[in-house]
Amino acid sequence: MRIAVLRELAPGETRVAATPETVKKFIGLGAEVAVETGAGEQASIADADYAAAGASVASRADVLKGAGIILAxxxxxxxxxxxxxxGAWLAAGLNPFGERARVDEYAKLGLEALAMEFMPRITRAQSMDILSSQANLAGYKAVLMAANAYGRAFPMMMTAAGTVSAAKTFIMGVGVAGLQAIATARRLGAQVSATDVRSATKEQILSLGAKPIFVESVAGIEGEGAGGYATEMSDEYKAAQAELVSSHIAKQDIVITTALIPGRPAPRLISDAQLATMRAGSVIVDMAAESGGNVEGSVSGETRRIHGVTVIGAQNIAALMPADTSALFSRNLFNFLSAFWDKEQGRPVLDEEIGNAVRLTQGGKVVNERLLG
Structure with missing residues (x-):
């Protein structure tokens, strides 16, 4: 089985889908690994490092020749x-909803396209989950981005010239990214609060030493929601949430928004009117900017000044830390393929539960129910 590792061509993408570590592991399974020239350059991995791990390094055309699995x-x-x-497999983050036409093209090419972001949230697939691994580091980096843009200190400081108050930091959305953002802001010495529509996250917020801010008058989502993700809320809940946020956000210095709904535009959490209540110099990092934004006026890839508030429309935060995010992403891919590796066939054979979840195309057709519904 020949595994091809492609160099990323998308603007701003610095990560790579395999590292020398995972190359060695794939070779240990009996696979042949070919890496496109320069694939790891922006993640601080030289072609020589791949060669030393046992991979061949060549042009894209040569790498793809006869490949049974393509990683990106x-x-x-x-x-x-x-x-x-x-029937080669393509395993990557394929953005199936945003790039549906591209999925159709994969089907026409005869590829079996496997969307890693469709990995089910089940215990045995945790080590294969690219969304969690990348979101973890993105949540950390989002707080550092806010700290860099904030014109004041994060921790409380007592000096001979007076006391500097701790930055008040509010995390909206407590998934993997939100939890890491809470932990990072706390480590930097901020005074942290957080909110989510899922009631189960209240305990998680408290466990990290932050203050939970929850709507009590209207029921949210009990437990973890569908597949561990939040879902669309009722208009009544949205109104109560907006009122709660309005009273709380005016007192905050830093806000990190992380709320996403799979297959839907990001929910609007902060309005222009709410932005106007924040004090000048406050900072918001909208981690959902690429999906439409949690913050009114935020633009993906841009930093804007709105009512004196710096609004950072985050774009592909994971690509800002390519060495670490590549290492985690590549392990997710290895964990996925190795879990189903059939030694007799010399290739992975997916089971029904995970295979049906991640498989977008097969036999020249789009087959995933989430794209056909």
Whole structure:
């Protein structure tokens, strides 16, 4: 089985889908690994490092020749794919809802496209979950971005010239990214509060030493929600949440928003009117900017000044830490493929539960129910 590792061509993408560590592991399974020239350069991995791990390093055309599995971070342009084996697998973050036309092209090429972001939230798939691994580091980095843009200190400081108050930091959305953001803000010495629509997160917020801010008058989501993710809330809940946020956000210095709903635009959490109540110099990092934004006026990839508030429309935060995020992403891919590796066939064979969840295309057709509904 030949595994091809592609160099990322998307603007701003610095990660790579395999590292020398995972190359060695794939070779240990009996696979042949070919890495496109320069694939790891922006993640501080030289071609020589891949060669030392046992991979061949060559042009894209040569790497793809006869490949049965293609690994990437983002879905590659179908026009640049040729020469792979019939029915080859493409495993990457494929953005199926946002790039549906590209998925159709993969089907026409005869690829079996596997969307790693569709990995089910089940115990045995935790080590394969790219969303969690990347969100963890993104939540950490989002707080550092806010700290860098904030014109004041994060921790309380007592000096001979007077006391500097701790930054008040509010985390909206307590998934993997939100929990890491809470932990990071706490480590930096901020006074941290957080909110979520899922009632189960209240205990998690408290366990990290932050203050939970929850709507009590209207029921939210009991437990963890569908698949561990939040879902669309009632209009009554949204109104109560907006009122709660309005009273709380005016007192905050830093806000990190992380709320996403799979397959839907990001929910609007902060309005222009609420922004106007924050004091000048406050900072918001909108981690959902690429999906439409949690903050009114935020633009993906831009930092804007709105009512004196710095609003950072975060874009591909994971790519800002390519060495570590590549290491985690590549392990997710290895854990996924190795879990199903059939030694007799010399290739992975997916089971029904995970296979049906992540498989987008097969036999020249789009087969995933989430795209056909």
């Amino acid at each position: 971070i983002q879905g590659p342009d179908p026009q640049g794919l040729s020469g792979f084996a019939d």
